[in-house]
Structures are given as structure tokens and as C-alpha cells.
Amino acid sequence: MKPILDVDNLTRIHGPGCPACLDVTGPAHDTNLCRHCGSVVAVADASLRLHKGEVLGIMGESGSGKSSLVKMLYFDDKPTSGRATFHDEGQAHELFSLNDAQQLRLRDTRMGMVYQNPSLGLNFDISAGGNIAERLLMSDELSYRVIREKATALLARTEVPPARMDELPRNFSGGMQQRVQIARALSTGAPLLLLDEVTTGLDLSVQARILDLIMELQEVTGVSMLVVTHDLGVVRHLTTRTIVMKHGRIIESGLTDQILEDPQAAYTQQLVSSAL
Amino acid sequence: MNTILSVRDLGKGFYIHDRAKHVPAAEGISFDLKPGQLAALVGPSGAGKSSLLKAIYRTYLPSSGQVLYRTAAGALVDLASAPETRITDLRRAEIGFVTQFLHCLPRLSTLDVVARPLLQQGVARAAAHDKAARILTALAIPQQLWDATPATFSGGERQRVNIARSFTQGGRLMLLDEPTASLDPVAGENVCAMIEAAKAEGTAMVGIFHDMAVVDRLADVKINVERKAFEAVA
Ligand SMILES: Nc1ncnc2c1ncn2[C@@H]1O[C@H](COP(=O)(O)OP(=O)(O)O)[C@@H](O)[C@H]1O
Ligand SMILES: [Mg+2]
Ligand SMILES: [Zn+2]
Numbered sequence: 001m002k003p004i005l006d007v008d009n010l011t012r013i014h015g016p017g018c019p020a021c022l023d024v025t026g027p028a029h030d031t032n033l034c035r036h037c038g039s040v041v042a043v044a045d046a047s048l049r050l051h052k053g054e055v056l057g058i059m060g061e062s063g064s065g066k067s068s069l070v071k072m073l074y075f076d077d078k079p080t081s082g083r084a085t086f087h088d089e090g091q092a093h094e095l096f097s098l099n100d101a102q103q104l105r106l107r108d109t110r111m112g113m114v115y116q117n118p119s120l121g122l123n124f125d126i127s128a129g130g131n132i133a134e135r136l137l138m139s140d141e142l143s144y145r146v147i148r149e150k151a152t153a154l155l156a157r158t159e160v161p162p163a164r165m166d167e168l169p170r171n172f173s174g175g176m177q178q179r180v181q182i183a184r185a186l187s188t189g190a191p192l193l194l195l196d197e198v199t200t201g202l203d204l205s206v207q208a209r210i211l212d213l214i215m216e217l218q219e220v221t222g223v224s225m226l227v228v229t230h231d232l233g234v235v236r237h238l239t240t241r242t243i244v245m246k247h248g249r250i251i252e253s254g255l256t257d258q259i260l261e262d263p264q265a266a267y268t269q270q271l272v273s274s275a276l
Numbered sequence: 277m278n279t280i281l282s283v284r285d286l287g288k289g290f291y292i293h294d295r296a297k298h299v300p301a302a303e304g305i306s307f308d309l310k311p312g313q314l315a316a317l318v319g320p321s322g323a324g325k326s327s328l329l330k331a332i333y334r335t336y337l338p339s340s341g342q343v344l345y346r347t348a349a350g351a352l353v354d355l356a357s358a359p360e361t362r363i364t365d366l367r368r369a370e371i372g373f374v375t376q377f378l379h380c381l382p383r384l385s386t387l388d389v390v391a392r393p394l395l396q397q398g399v400a401r402a403a404a405h406d407k408a409a410r411i412l413t414a415l416a417i418p419q420q421l422w423d424a425t426p427a428t429f430s431g432g433e434r435q436r437v438n439i440a441r442s443f444t445q446g447g448r449l450m451l452l453d454e455p456t457a458s459l460d461p462v463a464g465e466n467v468c469a470m471i472e473a474a475k476a477e478g479t480a481m482v483g484i485f486h487d488m489a490v491v492d493r494l495a496d497v498k499i500n501v502e503r504k505a506f507e508a509v510a
Contacts (some may be wrong), residue, residue, distance in 0.1 A: 001361045051361055212383055219396060240364050255334060255360050262336040266293030273294075 001051035010082035015039025042068035057239035065248040108138040112185030116197035118177035129165040154183040175206035286341035301327035316495035319502035374442040393445035452483035
């Protein structure tokens with residue numbers, strides 16, 4: 001299996017930071033708050049590899065640093081230190097050494113993000129179809145007819161009724177908004193998708209259908225995915241490997257069935273048994 | 277013929293942090309398997325049979341020993357310690373696990389559920405559906421059910437769909453955890469026939485069966501699990 005993304009020692013500290021930050025935070029200290037300088041160590045020394053076509057879960061309780069990690073990879077936030085390499089079209093992009101224009105280009109065409117909160121991933125002031133057109137335009141697709149056709153096909157694929165294409169997503173249900181977000185994220189054929197709690201807060205039956213949809217699309221497109229969730233069901237359903245985070249640290253990783261049935265770390269054992 | 281699986285001194289125990297306690301499940305299990313052979317794990321319930329099967333599949337991390345597997349390409353891989361991506365590749369292409377329990381997608385038809393692993397391997401849709409249909413027929417799952425989702429089926433029907441899926445995928449090594457439990461005699465007979473057919477095609481298997489008559493009929497090797505496990509507990 002070839003890697004598509006390598007993350008090396010990624011760290012994000014909110015606050016002034018001090019030499020002790022990493023030493024006095026983490027699972028062993030049961031906090032991500034540095035008692036010397038008051039900084040929050042959101043992510044510390046996180047390393048992972050995602051392979052082409054792989055679906056990797058990032059699991060952990062709220063506040064463990066999962067969103068912080070993917071936000072940096074999508075350039076929504078900047079790391080304090082560390083590297084990430086995106087292997088795409090024969091090139092190895094050092095994500096945090098690229099200039100703004102290069103970062104935007106990757107973000108707009110070669111990576112997709114689906115947020116828990118649809119208002120972050122969608123423009124609520126333009127139609128559902130317009131949201132997809134917007135991203136297609138950024139990838140230099142300029143023919144109105146082609147854009148309209150592609151948007152229609154994408155929305156059909158994510159099961160958004162074509163009749164609703166010209167409506168504003170702000171009027172949609174939460175599940176429907178997520179479908180539009182997924183269609184938008186997939187629109188440019190990006191090989192890397194980041195999903196952050198995409199089903200959290202939705203009705204259970206809606207959740208199940210969205211997960212099925214993501215799984216189907218993954219199979220058809222072979223897109224690589226990082227799936228961030230606090231929900232063990234999502235991890236079980238979608239991923240083949242899983243990483244567990246606590247207080248900004250990766251504390252365990254393994255095959256998803258092994259993480260769920262034979263967790264090694266005390267914390268993961270608690271997490272899994274409390275979910276039963 | 278060459279050995280396809282060599283389990284050497286395999287052991288599995290669990291450390292439960294909450295109770296600061298080590299729980300042994302099985303210890304010192306060794307056996308060799310050639311293509312077309314079936315090894316039956318026998319012993320009372322609680323002896324660690326399912327744990328061993330899961331340790332071979334790497335759903336459980338083995339605590340000791342080796343699980344040496346000869347791949348189709350001829351490489352020797354220790355499943356106990358191989359990188360996770362190596363394991364996922366082998367699970368997709370060569371090694372299957374059959375349980376009584378079916379986790380399936382609510383929206384897929386039975387035919388699609390059964391054909392899915394082949395589609396995932398890149399087999400063409402028509403060919404995958406053909407094979408799925410053959411296996412469903414062999415397991416006597418009525419054709420009028422094929423378009424419906426197994427989510428609505430009875431326990432026994434779902435179990436048979438699950439078995440159908442595993443055998444449609446096939447593989448060079450299959451691990452079977454009580455595939456005939458809670459099936460009626462006719463369905464149980466169909467599953468046994470399916471296992472025999474897969475053996476005849478060269479599939480190696482490790483299985484757990486509650487019924488000793490089935491063990492006697494299918495097994496080339498019997499592995500006693502209870503004694504060592506109980507010694508470990510004592
Ligand atoms: N902009 C910020 N300023 C200060 N602290 C932040 C900021 N963003 C996140 N954090 C903190 O970083 C930690 C990790 O948060 P987050 O990545 O959102 O966790 P998760 O996604 O796992 O719930 C939390 O303690 C959170 O409060
Ligand atoms: Mg989050
Ligand atoms: Zn500090």
C-alpha cells in the first residue's frame with residue numbers, strides 16, 4: 001500500500017507556550033492544560049500514515065484534539081511544529097512549507113473536508129447546486145453546462161433530490177445538509193477526504209444512511225479518508241484502522257476490530273466498555 | 277503439499293487495567309495445516325477456542341507465539357506481528373472469517389451483501405452476482421429473498437446469508453466460528469457440504485463446531501484447547 005499522507009510530530013499549542021508545555025500535559029497528567037503558562041496543548045507529537053484507498057479512524061472523547069489535528073491538515077489552522085506530507089499526482093507536498101496560493105489550490109481541488117457543522121463547509125447564502133458549482137469553478141471548470149450537469153449528478157449520487165438543487169441549504173434538514181457537504185467535498189475528485197464528526201447530532205436513522213452513503217462512495221471512488229469521531233459505531237462501520245487520542249496524544253492504534261475487541265491501553269478499554 | 281498455516285506456541289491473554297488483572301485465554305497452541313485441510317478447535321466452552329480463532333485473524337493481538345501464513349505469492353507472513361496494512365490486504369484477498377453474526381448495511385439487497393466482497397476485490401458485477409447466486413442456491417436461501425435486505429430476516433436466515441457471503445468471497449484460509457450453530461438440520465447439512473466443497477478446492481480452514489459429529493466429518497486435525505488453557509488458569 002502506498003502512503004497518501006504522512007503526519008510527523010504534529011503539535012498545536014494554543015497560548016504563549018513554554019518549555020514545559022509538553023512535559024506537564026498528556027494522558028499521564030490527565031490534562032492538556034500547561035500549569036506553568038496556561039497554554040492548551042491541543043495536539044502533541046502526533047504522527048500517522050494514511051495509505052491510498054484507506055479509511056483511518058481517529059477516535060477519542062471530546063476535547064482530545066481530533067478536530068485540531070484535521071483542521072491543520074486542511075489549513076484551517078497552523079501547527080506550532082511538525083510536518084505533514086501529502087503524496088499526490090507523483091509529488092510530495094510538504095503541507096506547511098507551501099505558500100498560501102499552493103495551500104489554497106490543494107484545499108480547493110485535491111482535499112475535501114466535511115465538518116460536523118454544515119455552516120462551516122457550505123455557503124448558506126447560495127443554492128445547493130451553487131455550493132457545488134463554486135468548488136468546481138475553483139478547479140477551473142468553467143463551462144456553465146458542464147458545471148450544472150456535474151452538480152446534478154453529484155447531488156443525485158448523495159441522494160439530494162434534484163428538485164432541491166436551487167434551494168438554499170440553510171432550509172435543509174441536518175442530514176440533507178451533510179449530503180450537500182459530501183457532494184461538494186467529492187466534486188473535484190479529490191483523493192483525500194477529511195470527515196469531522198459528520199453524523200454527530202443527527203437522528204440515528206439518518207446517521208445510518210449517511211454512513212452507508214459514505215461507505216458506498218468510498219468503495220466506488222477509492223478515496224482515502226480520515227474519519228474523526230467520538231462514536232465507536234462510526235469507527236466500526238467505516239474504518240479499517242483506528243487511532244485513539246487523549247489529551248492531544250495518540251495513545252493507541254491498530255486494526256479497528258482489534259481496537260474495539262482487544263484494546264490495549266487502559267483508556268481505550270474504558271472507552272470501549274462504557275460504550276457497550 | 278506445502279504447509280499454508282503453521283501456528284506455533286500461540287497464546288492469548290488479556291490485561292484488564294480496570295481490575296489490574298491478567299486473564300489467560302489460551303496458551304501453547306501449535307498445529308500445521310495444508311491446503312484443503314480443516315483443523316477443528318475442540319474443548320469446553322470458555323476454553324479459549326474463539327479467542328484463538330480471533331488471535332489468528334488478529335482481531336485479538338496474540339500474546340505469544342507465531343501464526344505463520346504462506347501467501348498466494350509465496351511469502352511467509354507472521355500474522356501475529358505483521359503490519360496492519362499487510363493484514364488488511366490479506367483479509368481482503370486471502371483470509372476470511374465466518375461468524376454467526378451478520379453486520380450488514382441496511383440498504384443492500386441480499387444478493388449485493390453476498391456479492392460485495394467480490395466487488396470490493398474488483399470482480400465484475402455480473403460474475404460476482406453469478407457466484408453469489410450459486411452459493412445462495414446451495415445454501416437453500418429462497419430466491420424471492422435475494423432482492424430484500426437481510427436486515428429484516430430471521431436469525432437463521434441472516435446467519436446463512438453471512439455464511440453465503442464468506443463462501444462467495446472464499447479465500448485460501450477460512451476461519452469458522454460455529455458456522456452451523458442454531459441452524460436447522462437441513463441448513464446445517466448444506467453448510468457442511470459447502471465446507472467440504474471449499475476444502476476440495478484447496479481452502480484451508482480452522483473451525484469451531486459445537487457438534488462433535490460435524491467435527492468427525494470435517495476435521496483432518498483436532499486441536500484440544502481445554503487442557504493447556506485450564507493449566508494456565510490454575
Ligand atoms: N482556538 C483555540 N483556542 C484555545 N483552545 C483551543 C482552540 N481550539 C481548540 N482548543 C482546545 O484544544 C483542545 C482540543 O480540542 P479539539 O481539537 O476541538 O478536540 P476534539 O475535536 O477531539 O473534540 C481542547 O481542549 C480545546 O478546548
Ligand atoms: Mg471535534
Ligand atoms: Zn507551558
